[in-house]
Amino acid sequence: MAKTSARKLWAMKLAGNLPASSSAQVPQIGRKKIEGIILGIDPSLRGTGLAVLKIQGDRRQLLTSKTVQMKAKATMPQCLAEIYKAVSSMIEDFDVSIVALEQTIYVQNFQTAQILGAARGAAIAAAAVLEKPVFEYPPLRIKQAVVGYGRASKQQVAQTVKQMLVLEEALAFDEADAAGVALCHAFTG
Numbered sequence: 001m002a003k004t005s006a007r008k009l010w011a012m013k014l015a016g017n018l019p020a021s022s023s024a025q026v027p028q029i030g031r032k033k034i035e036g037i038i039l040g041i042d043p044s045l046r047g048t049g050l051a052v053l054k055i056q057g058d059r060r061q062l063l064t065s066k067t068v069q070m071k072a073k074a075t076m077p078q079c080l081a082e083i084y085k086a087v088s089s090m091i092e093d094f095d096v097s098i099v100a101l102e103q104t105i106y107v108q109n110f111q112t113a114q115i116l117g118a119a120r121g122a123a124i125a126a127a128a129v130l131e132k133p134v135f136e137y138p139p140l141r142i143k144q145a146v147v148g149y150g151r152a153s154k155q156q157v158a159q160t161v162k163q164m165l166v167l168e169e170a171l172a173f174d175e176a177d178a179a180g181v182a183l184c185h186a187f188t189g
Helices: 006-015 020-025 076-093 110-129 139-146 154-164 173-188
Strands: 036-042 047-056 059-069 098-102 134-137
Touching: 036 076, 036 173, 047 076, 047 173, 059 076, 059 173, 076 110, 098 110, 098 173, 110 134, 134 139, 134 173, 139 154, 139 173, 154 173
Parallel strands: 036 098, 098 134
Antiparallel strands: 036 047, 047 059
């Protein structure tokens, strides 16, 4: 039998097309399969994406998603308060057991890094106050887990998430990214 590359096997596994005969080739990473309700977060000061997924075995279901959209004239404290409230509400309304969020990417602008850090902090604080475990993943790892390619575009992530969650329409980019974070945790956490 010809040996299939790890990348192709991973893509087949994510798509649910892994042949039974090749299961021995898939590396086992010695952890329990992640199950439960996961809140994925794509943090941003003016457009934080949130997505709640229910994971049961090989079944993945989108329970809800939204973008915390803030107007340009809203102050930073107002934006952070809205992120905190939205994350808290999602955790409480859907009995979320795990929170997963995207780590800050490398940015050259110090002010941008501070703003992204503040948005992430508001989301993490909401989860911490409600005593939920928080897991963080770099964007490259999220895209690799979901699309199979670390440099995938937002469009590719949205389309892959649509297929994986069997949605009629693709989610908005921020929401698709948040769902991707949750899927990344479910697949690799």
